[in-house]
Amino acid sequence: MNSTDSNSIEHPADWIAVDWGTSRMRAWAMTAAGTVLASTSSDKGMGSLAPHQFEATLLDAVGPWLRQDHRTPVVACGMVGARQGWMEAPYQAVPCAPAAELMAVPVADARLSVQLCPGLKQLSPADVMRGEETQVAGLLATRPGFDGVVCLPGTHSKWVRLQGGQVTAFQTFMTGELYALLAGQSVLSHSVGGQGWDDEAFAGAIDLALENPAAISARLFSLRAEALLADLAPATARARLSGYVIGLELAAARAYWDGQPVAIIGATTLGLHYGAALEQLGAQSDIHDGEALTLRGLHAAYQQTTGA
Template sequence: MTGWIAADWGTSRLRIWALNVGGEVTGSAASDEGMRHLTPDAFEPTFLRAAVGLLPEVGPVEILICGMAGARTGWQEVSYAAVPCVPIARPERIKTGDPRLHVSIIPGLSQSTPPDVMRGEETQIAGFLKANPGFDGVICLPGTHTKWVRVAEGRVQSFRTAMTGELFDLLGTRSTLAGLLDDGWDEAAFDEAVNRAVRSQSALAADLFSLRAAGLLEKVAPGAVRARLSAVLIGQEVASMRPIWQDQPVALIGDATLADLYHRALKAAGRDAERFEAGELTLAGLCAAFETLREDAQ
């Protein structure tokens, strides 16, 4: 029997878990209808479609959501907690039309100097700290907008965001590099290029044009330009974030493939990192946040 429902609603994807009162997963569902595909009035019907096999026929169920559902263009905007602070602030209740849905959304985190925000990653950080309560270092969360987060004493002290994944998508589909990219991937080309990128003294824009020139002047193996583009973007990002991660233990939380690329870039820059699976930590963070809801209800 479902005790409550947890959800991670990102920009491109929705993941849902049904849990019993003991916190064990009893079912799950997923949808490709992320925030970027939806208007605010479409969130509730989208959730109902995706969670149809997990919802009770009658009676209310507590639903706790992290991620972009709480953004300004999401289901309903919820607040940001300003750093330094614990990763998860008290979830905020939103209004719904279906009487079965008692929905709360976890607030994001904000930073005033330099200006920065996150939604969703704070829940992964909370899940990581639940398993590693004494961690004092940097958490890197690779993604469309990669986060570099300084954590100490159980609190997020500061963070920076790099929109590297979005740049990769834009450059690979809408720039003059797009015609040189194919669907392949050259591992050796990535490693060679990332070793150069973490030490590059050139402007990013100049290194990017060099990729175009090389693609026109040289015989390039399939997948090489795509791999080199990824390497230049990730490598220069890692190098620019050196003041954050230097002399600190680094934990990587994210999709295994992308986390591996950041791991290799960090290693090329002289820093090793331990990798963790994002889905498990997201659910652990949601469970930790649900405990605060239960405490409030008692």
């Protein structure tokens, strides 16, 4: 067990929040009111576990927080509920409230009661999410009347439209994965190394992508050619590449952010870049911490199970 953080507590947890993704599992000992008592994390992600290994893995992580005479509720979101996870929590079809219909998982240990948050699906255009719906539920818990758009930048960025407390539509973009493949494994890897950044190059790339999205496919190889012919600085090349792929996403997601308030989930460098790009395009956005919203969403789900 590769545990981190504080995992010993004076009082047992009222309930336990779990974010169980493909490569990592994080758990928090919680009070009924939503205060964090302790936390732990491990690299025992869904991707490395067979279905029968989840319960023991969970007990390894949260055992110290359990009472002997009582089933402590555990609410988990993420890939743990995928077909290849602990047990499939079938996607809810939009329009619907996110993370609303929890699925109970049978467990052997009498100290546990485990429920999984379902993902969301959209039939046309076909799309799925699993994990992000809990952050969206957290945002709705924080801002109950929010009618607008949520942007979740990442490996598979999501744009989510909220209306009347429901997700009405969403769209996934492979922007982060595309960037990682191009920057790490393509011929461009020779030209975009290192860690620097170039705000002006990023802004120029965003503008170009919005004005002429097709041109981006012509500009990618130019990053390599300019490195060869004109010693293009790696930080400039990297910022331009990032601006091209994020710009393509923003061009295609215009119907989401145009004239709508945007809540960006992810108080990261990437979230800040999305915020800067949206500001450049005249859209309003604010940025929210992802982990805080995951916990808020899991807390909202827990409150449903108690009827609170």
